[in-house]
Amino acid sequence: MPSGAPHPGAPMAGLGHGPPSLGARLRAFLPGLGLIRSGKGVGVTRIAVLGGGVMGEALIVGIQRRVHPAPVIAVAEKRPDRRADLIARLGVQAQDAPEAVRDADVIVLVVKPQDIRSLLDTIAGHVAEGALVISIAAGIPTALIETALPGTHVVRAMPNTPARIESGMTGISAGARCDREHLERARHLLTAVGAVAEVPESAQDAITSVSGSGPAYLFYLAEAMITGAVEGGIDPEQAREVVAQTLLGASRLLQVSHEPPQELRANVTSPAGTTAAAIAAFDERGVRQALIDGITAARMRSQELSAG
Numbered sequence: 001m002p003s004g005a006p007h008p009g010a011p012m013a014g015l016g017h018g019p020p021s022l023g024a025r026l027r028a029f030l031p032g033l034g035l036i037r038s039g040k041g042v043g044v045t046r047i048a049v050l051g052g053g054v055m056g057e058a059l060i061v062g063i064q065r066r067v068h069p070a071p072v073i074a075v076a077e078k079r080p081d082r083r084a085d086l087i088a089r090l091g092v093q094a095q096d097a098p099e100a101v102r103d104a105d106v107i108v109l110v111v112k113p114q115d116i117r118s119l120l121d122t123i124a125g126h127v128a129e130g131a132l133v134i135s136i137a138a139g140i141p142t143a144l145i146e147t148a149l150p151g152t153h154v155v156r157a158m159p160n161t162p163a164r165i166e167s168g169m170t171g172i173s174a175g176a177r178c179d180r181e182h183l184e185r186a187r188h189l190l191t192a193v194g195a196v197a198e199v200p201e202s203a204q205d206a207i208t209s210v211s212g213s214g215p216a217y218l219f220y221l222a223e224a225m226i227t228g229a230v231e232g233g234i235d236p237e238q239a240r241e242v243v244a245q246t247l248l249g250a251s252r253l254l255q256v257s258h259e260p261p262q263e264l265r266a267n268v269t270s271p272a273g274t275t276a277a278a279i280a281a282f283d284e285r286g287v288r289q290a291l292i293d294g295i296t297a298a299r300m301r302s303q304e305l306s307a308g
């Protein structure tokens with residue numbers, strides 16, 4: 001991080017917009033988005049995490065750190081080396097999927113979409129009546145899980161990889177047998193890895209194309225910005241820090257400011273200045289439309305995958 005940069009978690013100083021300060025707005029904004037940094041009141045005693053890969057681990061770590069009182073976490077993971085690693089590093093119980101779900105009040109499905117059907121076959125008949133099932137498998141509709149697991153309440157969720165550092169964005173949708181309490185329970189658990197937004201299930205493809213895939217768009221932009229920085233003579237390591245802090249600072253400003261992004265952009269774009277030169281080059285090459293087209297392509301691909 002460049003010297004002098006505020007810690008990402010530090011309150012922001014007022015930037016001359018008059019009261020309330022941006023710092024105050026940030027503090028007021030976080031709970032509204034679901035960025036409540038605790039899982040208090042969840043009332044979950046045992047969680048079965050089925051699939052101990054990248055996202056499974058992120059969820060386990062977030063829940064261990066943020067949910068109090070700490071529930072027992074059982075993980076079912078196919079690969080023996082990975083299973084041993086999770087036991088050693090995270091202290092979780094490792095069991096076969098049917099055993100893991102038996103007394104679980106919450107079951108989290110964290111396997112690849114193509115593995116969901118066989119996993120559901122394996123656990124059907126072992127799941128406790130009334131269990132909450134949270135599925136993060138991309139493109140798998142709640143109806144499919146409800147049919148396979150009668151008596152459960154299913155929430156579909158789409159997190160993203162910043163969940164690994166508890167800075168995720170997760171879109172959640174209620175299945176047909178969910179009431180507000182089920183959805184709130186899922187929300188509380190998932191806030192352990194970041195912010196949560198409730199959307200209708202019909203909007204899950206849009207969530208996938210924006211926040212699910214979104215980190216990759218930012219990394220794509222970061223690659224280009226680092227290239228530009230290095231071409232301009234900045235050391236590659238330093239270029240990475242400069243770019244990361246620029247993206248982080250701009251994101252936080254967008255998050256807490258009342259101004260629309262166009263206005264925030266206009267604030268750094270003086271006529272005939274450097275930013276204006278960059279934006280003109282982007283516009284000339286149709287960068288904005290290319291980004292919109294990319295997001296549409298991701299949404300359509302998500303729809304195709306959901307349809308099987």
Ligand SMILES: NC(=O)c1ccc[n+]([C@@H]2O[C@H](COP(=O)([O-])OP(=O)(O)OC[C@H]3O[C@@H](n4cnc5c(N)ncnc54)[C@H](OP(=O)(O)O)[C@@H]3O)[C@@H](O)[C@H]2O)c1
Nearest residue numbers: 051052053054055076077078110111112113115137138159
């Ligand atoms: N990564 C993301 O950015 C992201 C974001 C949002 C949602 N998701 C969703 O999260 C889910 C998991 O993604 P991931 O990136 O964490 O995948 P991953 O790293 O491949 O983890 C899944 C793990 O589950 C294991 N597994 C498969 N079938 C199993 C079974 N029946 N019982 C126990 N373990 C089983 C897999 O073993 P094998 O490798 O041996 O099959 C693998 O180790 C996917 O559905 C994906 O759509 C991912």
